[in-house]
Amino acid sequence: MNNQKTALVTGASRGIGNAVARQLAKEGYAVAIMDVFEESAASDGINAVKQYGVPVLYNKGDITSSESRKKTLDLVMNTFGRLDVLVNNAGVAPKQRMDILSTTEESFDFVTGINLKGTFFMTQTAANVMVEEVKRNEGIKPVIVNISSMSAYTSSVQRGEYCISKAGISMITTLFADRLAEFGICVYEIRPGIIMTDMTKAVKDKYDALIDGGLTPIKRWGYPEDIANAVSVLCSGKLAYSTGEVINVDGGFHIQRL
Numbered sequence: 001m002n003n004q005k006t007a008l009v010t011g012a013s014r015g016i017g018n019a020v021a022r023q024l025a026k027e028g029y030a031v032a033i034m035d036v037f038e039e040s041a042a043s044d045g046i047n048a049v050k051q052y053g054v055p056v057l058y059n060k061g062d063i064t065s066s067e068s069r070k071k072t073l074d075l076v077m078n079t080f081g082r083l084d085v086l087v088n089n090a091g092v093a094p095k096q097r098m099d100i101l102s103t104t105e106e107s108f109d110f111v112t113g114i115n116l117k118g119t120f121f122m123t124q125t126a127a128n129v130m131v132e133e134v135k136r137n138e139g140i141k142p143v144i145v146n147i148s149s150m151s152a153y154t155s156s157v158q159r160g161e162y163c164i165s166k167a168g169i170s171m172i173t174t175l176f177a178d179r180l181a182e183f184g185i186c187v188y189e190i191r192p193g194i195i196m197t198d199m200t201k202a203v204k205d206k207y208d209a210l211i212d213g214g215l216t217p218i219k220r221w222g223y224p225e226d227i228a229n230a231v232s233v234l235c236s237g238k239l240a241y242s243t244g245e246v247i248n249v250d251g252g253f254h255i256q257r258l
Contacts, residue, residue, distance in 0.1 A: 002081040004055070007235070008032040008072070010063055010122060011090030013042035015197040016147060018049070019224030020087050020231050025052040027232065029085065032057040032076045034068075036090075055080070063090050063118035069125040082133060084140065085235050086126040088169075089147045091115045093162055093199055100160040108161040115165035119146065120172050123187075127180055134183045143235050144180075144187045146173050147227065150250050152191055170246070177244030186243040188234045193250025195222040217252035 007024045011017040013035040025031045031049050035042055039058050050056045057079050061068035076083055092114050094107050123144060130142040148169040149162075156163055170189060177187035193216065194200065194207050211219055230249050239245070248254045 002030075004028070004030050004080070005084040006030045006032065006076065006080040006082050007085035007087065008034065008076055008083060008126065009087040009089055010034045012049075012087075013037055013045035013058075015199070016192065016195060016224045016227045017087070017089035018045045019228040020089060021045075021049045022052070023225070023228035023232050024085065024087075024235070025049045025054045025056070028054065030055040030057075030080050032059065032072070032080070034059050034061045034063070034072045034090070036060065036062055063088075063122045064113055066121065066125075069122055073125055073129050077129065082137075082140065083126065083129055084142055086123070086130075086142075086144045087147065087231060088119045088122055088145070090118065090122075091147070091165075094159050097158040100157050103160060108164075111161040112165045112168070115162070116168040116172075119169055123172060123176055127176060127185065130185050131180070131183050134185065141237060141240065142185045144176060144185065145231050145234050146187070146189045148173075148189050148191050150191050150193045150248070150253055153254075173246070174244050181243055186234075186240065188239075188243070189246045190227060190230050190234070191246060191248050191250060191254075192227050193222050193248070193253045195224060195227065197224060211251075215253065216250065217255060217257075220251065222249060222251060 007029040009017050009021045012021040012033040021031050046058050059072045059075050061072045094111055133140050146169050149166040151163045152166040152170045173189040226249050230247050
């Protein structure tokens, strides 16, 4: 077995996923990136990971496709011979924000199909690979990290399908944490708050004002690197007696205050 740990990060050509991939590469992991873009269009993100001198594999794939999921895991195992970390980061927002009284089935299916169904079956595919790894190599301790959102518990009636999809990821975390514990595979969830990414650029002014007004106890935007640092902690092995845990990376948004 290859002695270099390997991480697979979905949706890692940019944004939060790319920050996670860079952090893990910095820590010495071989990194596999799965994203929907052609490799040429993802080159900036790939090169940002490669700068750390670790092996980097890119596969154009779609987590909603069983063929893509299998192909990606096969490529990872054939290239690196092991899988230590899966970070389920790939996800989408609605193409158009619509009140829940008028949102469409097409929008619901688009968002939940990727964020919820895709994440579930990506986790299932990787989990089966990890279970076989553990059976062959007692020393390996795989970890799965799901990136959800503060929207897992926060109502946003203009994008209800997104909230539902992220709430579902919380249950995916619980279910797989329960099922995989007997194999020593820990499963965690990170709930990002207001993070500066391409997805939030359109509402920057709104959240600038809300943060300044005290929406979050820590008065600043979050950054992809904040999420990457949390992933690093969860993959460190220092929380090996915890599974199914949720880490809020949200500037304290989740705190109920009077």
